[in-house]
Amino acid sequence: MIEFTFWDILRNLLLAARWTVLLSLAAFVGGAVVGMIVLFFRIAKNKWARRFASGYIALFQGTPLLMQLFLMFFGLPMLGLRIEPWTAAVLGLTFFASAYLAEIWRGGVDALPRGQWDAGASLGLHYLQELRLIILPQAFSITRAPTVGFLVQLIKSTALTSIIGFEELVRTSNAINNATFEPFKVYGLVALIFFVMCFPLTQYARSLEQRAAAR
Amino acid sequence: MTYSLDFGWLAGATGAIARGAATTILLIAVTTLAGTLLSILGAAGRRNGPLLLKRAIGVYVEVIRNTPFLVQLFFIFFGLPSIGVRLDPVLAAMLAMTLNMAAYTIEIVGAGLDAVPPGQTEAAMALGLRPRQVFIKIVLPQALKVIYPALTSQIVIMMLESAVVSQIAVRELTYEADMLQARTFRAFETYFVVTVVYLILSIGLRRLLIGGGRRLLGAGVS
Numbered sequence: 001m002i003e004f005t006f007w008d009i010l011r012n013l014l015l016a017a018r019w020t021v022l023l024s025l026a027a028f029v030g031g032a033v034v035g036m037i038v039l040f041f042r043i044a045k046n047k048w049a050r051r052f053a054s055g056y057i058a059l060f061q062g063t064p065l066l067m068q069l070f071l072m073f074f075g076l077p078m079l080g081l082r083i084e085p086w087t088a089a090v091l092g093l094t095f096f097a098s099a100y101l102a103e104i105w106r107g108g109v110d111a112l113p114r115g116q117w118d119a120g121a122s123l124g125l126h127y128l129q130e131l132r133l134i135i136l137p138q139a140f141s142i143t144r145a146p147t148v149g150f151l152v153q154l155i156k157s158t159a160l161t162s163i164i165g166f167e168e169l170v171r172t173s174n175a176i177n178n179a180t181f182e183p184f185k186v187y188g189l190v191a192l193i194f195f196v197m198c199f200p201l202t203q204y205a206r207s208l209e210q211r212a213a214a215r
Numbered sequence: 216m217t218y219s220l221d222f223g224w225l226a227g228a229t230g231a232i233a234r235g236a237a238t239t240i241l242l243i244a245v246t247t248l249a250g251t252l253l254s255i256l257g258a259a260g261r262r263n264g265p266l267l268l269k270r271a272i273g274v275y276v277e278v279i280r281n282t283p284f285l286v287q288l289f290f291i292f293f294g295l296p297s298i299g300v301r302l303d304p305v306l307a308a309m310l311a312m313t314l315n316m317a318a319y320t321i322e323i324v325g326a327g328l329d330a331v332p333p334g335q336t337e338a339a340m341a342l343g344l345r346p347r348q349v350f351i352k353i354v355l356p357q358a359l360k361v362i363y364p365a366l367t368s369q370i371v372i373m374m375l376e377s378a379v380v381s382q383i384a385v386r387e388l389t390y391e392a393d394m395l396q397a398r399t400f401r402a403f404e405t406y407f408v409v410t411v412v413y414l415i416l417s418i419g420l421r422r423l424l425i426g427g428g429r430r431l432l433g434a435g436v437s
Contacts, residue, residue, distance in 0.1 A: 160379065
């Protein structure tokens, strides 16, 4: 039997936390890219494009993330892709994030006055230029607080990837717990590490919200 | 090499899926009632309670909101026994879900309480109602009406998060799916079917809550 000191436990957890951070970042960036595409469909002039995007968003917001991860993990190999927990985790969280981010940004686009579109058109801009130069910058700016808020949710959601076998913070903590039999200490520390990652972002989102309200 | 989907196992699995779904519904029903009650108490305590209580509620809300539900669940189920609190899986799941949901709904209910104009309280006091009556009969119904849509969303989110409690062997929908796929080796099909069941549950739950809310809180609830 190996003896674990408190510092051994903490060091191993912190090493594993790197993967949590990396996965959160990868999923956030991936989710932003895919979310932009979904957003384009969601605010398109074509009715079927809008319906498709609404359905996509409703699907991801109406089913558990754990099921989405399982489907990714077991479904992709059927397409002939060699899949590892890391790939399934990144792809699963990317699609999950894209649905939420698209919906958040759509709220921003809807909140802009109609006159912004008209003004863009009267300047002779075509649709994509209007989006790029006028609509999206404003929509992103007013949805900054919920976007940061969602990042917090995404970081917490990475915990679920432990269930499909990705070696992040929670999976490592399970292993350490099985070796040390000190669940109170181990899971308490894990909670603390997550708190340290998420709380500053929560506070940042809150300050953005207050700044937006004051304007 | 192509993979062909096979749903032949489904006929023999409907019982297990239905049992799992029933447990999921039971979990979310208990959580909704206990969580809403706790969040009303919490929101009221955060506004009118003694300073120490206000602080404690604030810390509780921040800790829960900034840590993953899965870790909270493991802490309650695996961690608490080491200080002498041993819960069976279903109770641990209900406790974790209630504590998790209340942290979010305390803020929602609080926003609702703030949205009721102070004139309502003053008018009720002037009519000679006691403070508790004012809160229960005048302020709370109006607050709940304002926040009902947000509360509904939070309940649906909690139902979806309850998939995680399969990890402490609560025999709900996801747990039954895990068992089925271990027996049939049809993992993708099993999780696909169960995902559809979750989708139906979340749509149904939302409809039910909106319909029930209209009846309970009057027209105008959406």
